[in-house]
Amino acid sequence: MAAASNPLSEDQFLCSIFLDVFTDPVSTPCGHNFCKTCIIEHWKSSYRYQCPLCKKVFNTRPELHVNTFITEMVIQFRQSAQQKASSSRSEQQVSEPGDVPCDVCTGTKLKALKSCLVCLASYCETHLEPHLTVSGLKRHQLINAVENLEGRMCTKHDKPLELFCKTDQTCVCMLCTILDHKAHSVVPLIEEYAGKKAELGKTDADIQKMIQKRRLKIQEIKHSVDLSEKDADREISEGVQVFTALMEAVERGLNELIKTIEEKQRMTQKQAEDFIKELEQEISELKKRSTEVEQLSRSEDHLHLLQSVQSLNTHHPTPTKDWTEVSVCPSSYEGTVERAVAQLEETLSEEMKKLLPEFELKRVQQYAVDVTLDPDTAHPYIILSHGGKQVKHGDVKKNLPDYPGRFSFHTYVLGKQSFTSGRSYFEVQVQGKPYWNLGVARESIDRKGGITLSPQIGCWSIWLRDGKEYKALDAPPVLLCLRSWPQKVGVFVHYEKGLVSFYDINAATHIYSFTHCSFTDKLFPFFGPCLNNAGTNSAPLIICPVNRTY
Structure with a gap:
């Protein structure tokens, strides 16, 4: 009754050495069971007699006794497995056009599950059983069922194509290596297979990269x-x-x-x-x-x-x-x-x-960016607001670290944000200042020596002098005739187009544009508050949020 309620399981009858159902099971003195052939071969390959499971060492090879109980149970299990295979045959799928039929089935051919590269035959689930249980057949190489197994035989010598000639890049049999491919570089199929598979893996990885790039x-x-x-x-x-x-x-x-x-x-x-x-x-x-x-x-x-x-x-x-x-x-x-x-x-x-x-x-204002001043670039005479949005001249030189990026000759300061592609825009209030410089400069602009602002030294800017002389510091400088004095100036950069434009925000008019510029370096917002000039120029330059309702 216990057997009926607890059907036999294959795991109960597996040899722990070759992990298959016992064949001629024997017991060691320590009480563990193995296939007779497996334990003998195991001890032959070892320098001492030791149980593979409990690791107990025997001074001499112990006497092995046939385990009649397990032998009978294994016989029952195999009979049960065969009956099960027989009963499941009717449930297996019949071979249809396009399927690989079983080479052993007589009458109605069942669909083959595996093909044996040694037997050169394909087997359904039932006829595949010996290859899964018989130790000799278990060493055969099984693959998913394929047709034309004859194509895996050497047409000249009628032997399995087991080797690969690297010299001629073709599959060969054992006789081919002795006769037609003597002195050629020949390797087992599995070795070339591994190499080719690795190459295919690399090729597939390259293809996936190409696919990703295209996506x-x-x-x-x-x-x-x-x-x-x-x-x-x-x-x-x-x-x-x-x-x-x-x-x-x-x-x-x-x-x-x-x-x-x-x-x-x-x-x-x-x-x-x-x-x-x-x-x-x-x-x-x-x-x-x-x-x-x-x-x-x-x-x-x-x-x-x-x-x-x-x-x-x-x-x-x-x-x-x-x-x-x-x-x-x-x-x-x-x-x-x-x-x-x-x-x-x-x-x-x-x-x-x-x-x-x-x-x-309105079109350029949609590319507004949040600009703040970089204190590490500010000249020691310059005073920045706490939020980094205002800058003015302080009249007193501060004791600051002489960073490589700090201006030490001219009273300039850069913004933290860099422009390396696309379009960018920011606005600066210049109201109340009769002197100021404003624009963008490349990262490599000279920060330590005297410079004349122009595109040649990496600066695209405009300035106001004495409250009335507006100039675009191009090469040569261009005197600007403006209808009104700007209170707020917008600066627009189109990196790829090589364009820097300036706008009078309140008048909604264009002031000047540097065109056909060649930008290869990072660009930074550029500010020059100029000297206080006895207090007449003490108002700060103020970076303003962009109001798109003008």
């Missing part, structure tokens, strides 16, 4: 498309605003033109109506007089006629206005459209001057 490139391209789409949407939005404003200006110009022409026409029409009214009034008076003259001419009373004629001339004189030279000239509209168009051109020009810089400024 990253796809992401980069998609990101570029997304940026392009955003830029396109923004440009369309700004374009709609600009053209809407221009169309409104055109519509106002057209309305003014129509109003001017209609006003001229109304004046002409009123003049004509006044003339016609006056003429119709004179016609009415003349008709009256004609009637009186006609009635009087019929009179035969001499005295009455004479008296009446005198009275008629006195009280109802004939109208005397000469209408010969009176006329209504059609209004002249010549040049009206031309003048309106000229006025429109001027209006549009003013609108564009107003709109385009505003949109340009």
Whole structure:
């Protein structure tokens, strides 16, 4: 009953030496069980007789006794396993087109699970059992079922292709190495297999790297498309605003033109109506007089006629206005459209001057970065605020470590943030300072000696001197004529495009741009507060948060 409730398990009958079901099980004096052949071979390969399990050492080779109990149990287990295999045969999958059939099955062929490279045959689950249990067959090399096992035989010598000729890069049999490939470099298939597998692993790793690079490139391209789409949407939005404003200006110009022409026409029409009214009034008076003259001419009373004629001339004189030279000239509209168009051109020009810089400024402000001042670069005369957002001249030289990056000749300071790619923007308040320098400088700019600021020494900046002379420190310097004095200056850098631009924030106008620059080094925000100049220049340069509502 116990056997029925506890079916035999293969783990109970495994030899601990070769880890398979016991064959001729024997017991050692210490009570452990092994296959007879396994324990004998184990002791032959060892310099002493020791139990592989408990490590007990025997002075002489101990006598081995057949374990009849385990032998009977092993027989029962094998019979049970065979019955189980037999019963499971009906459950195995029948070979279908495309499957590898079992070479042993008769009648209905079952699907093979493994192929033996030694037997050159493929086996279903049932017929594979001997290769899993018989010690001699267990040494055979099994692989997943494959077709055309004959292709694994040497066609010339009808022997298994067990070796690989590195010289000819082909698989060979044992006889080939003696006859056709003598003196060639020949290795076992498994050795070449390991090498080739390692090469394939490296190749696959290289391929995976290439795939990853291409995936990253796809992401980069998609990101570029997304940026392009955003830029396109923004440009369309700004374009709609600009053209809407221009169309409104055109519509106002057209309305003014129509109003001017209609006003001229109304004046002409009123003049004509006044003339016609006056003429119709004179016609009415003349008709009256004609009637009186006609009635009087019929009179035969001499005295009455004479008296009446005198009275008629006195009280109802004939109208005397000469209408010969009176006329209504059609209004002249010549040049009206031309003048309106000229006025429109001027209006549009003013609108564009107003709109385009505003949109340009809004466009660059979206690339705002948070800039703080780097105290390790500040000249000893310079004073920085606690938060690193303000800088001014202190008039007193501080005792500071002479770091390699610190300016020791000119009173300059750099920002902590570097620009190495893409677009960057920051704003600085210069209000109340008649002297200042502002821009960007490359990391390698000379910090210890006297320099003249220009792109050649690695600085792209503008300055104000004496509260009125603005210059772009290009090569040569460019005098800037500004409509108003900037209170706040925006600095924009496009690294790849080689562009540095400056903007008057409050006026929303462009000040100056350095173009076609070649950037290969890190760029840093560059500040020069200049001397206090007896207190007239004591206001600090202030790095401001960017307000995109201008």
